Amino acid sequence: MEAENSGGVVRGEWPVVLVRRLIGDVLRRQRVAQGRTLREVSAAARVSLGYLSEVERGRKEASSELLAAICQALDLPLSEVLREVSDEMSRVEAAAVGALTQLRAPRADRDLAAVG
Amino acid sequence: MEAENSGGVVRGEWPVVLVRRLIGDVLRRQRVAQGRTLREVSAAARVSLGYLSEVERGRKEASSELLAAICQALDLPLSEVLREVSDEMSRVEAAAVGALTQLRAPRADRDLAAVG
Numbered sequence: 001m002e003a004e005n006s007g008g009v010v011r012g013e014w015p016v017v018l019v020r021r022l023i024g025d026v027l028r029r030q031r032v033a034q035g036r037t038l039r040e041v042s043a044a045a046r047v048s049l050g051y052l053s054e055v056e057r058g059r060k061e062a063s064s065e066l067l068a069a070i071c072q073a074l075d076l077p078l079s080e081v082l083r084e085v086s087d088e089m090s091r092v093e094a095a096a097v098g099a100l101t102q103l104r105a106p107r108a109d110r111d112l113a114a115v116g
Numbered sequence: 117m118e119a120e121n122s123g124g125v126v127r128g129e130w131p132v133v134l135v136r137r138l139i140g141d142v143l144r145r146q147r148v149a150q151g152r153t154l155r156e157v158s159a160a161a162r163v164s165l166g167y168l169s170e171v172e173r174g175r176k177e178a179s180s181e182l183l184a185a186i187c188q189a190l191d192l193p194l195s196e197v198l199r200e201v202s203d204e205m206s207r208v209e210a211a212a213v214g215a216l217t218q219l220r221a222p223r224a225d226r227d228l229a230a231v232g
Binding site: 078079085089 | 134135136137177179180181183184193194195196198199201202203205206208209
């Protein structure tokens with residue numbers, strides 16, 4: 001589980017940030033930026049307000065059909081939502097790799113500091 | 117439904133290519149590129165072979181947890197899968213806008229021709 005692959009990414013230890021959480025964040029941010037309410041967007045997307053709210057909070061997976069409907073209601077290309085989610089996931093992954101590197105490499109630093 | 121927004125994208129008429137279909141394509145392409153079988157990857161991801169096969173064919177939505185497990189089994193950052201899906205979706209959207217433009221522009225020509 002701890003073998004590093006050639007890309008320097010630590011296998012088996014990627015962060016467990018869930019895609020639905022990031023999708024929810026993007027959808028909520030976009031809706032708020034448009035100054036629209038959950039009620040307005042849920043009506044435009046023809047999904048229930050409760051469902052949209054759960055999706056925005058990352059508590060429900062949006063099916064592909066409903067994700068498309070919500071993006072359409074927000075007048076947002078799906079590709080843009082996915083790109084934002086990918087960018088955010090990339091930051092999370094980089095931070096996790098950084099944290100792991102710090103956990104592992106600097107043991108020497110700490111030892112040195114303790115010695116110095 | 118037919119109002120154009122400022123970005124030139126036609127609202128309410130985006131292509132209905134489903135995200136799960138594109139996700140399945142990326143996962144299958146990556147697995148095949150690694151020369152691995154459905155059986156190998158499903159075992160590594162701890163999902164059933166049938167489930168992985170359905171996901172690859174875009175017939176089942178992968179939950180965020182299972183998508184993460186499959187990506188881990190493929191040693192692929194989730195951000196990369198999402199970026200590939202976004203890029204492909206972007207191509208689909210651009211092609212659809214192009215097709216709509218072609219369908220509409222000539223109508224003006226016809227009207228002008230009729231008037232002139």
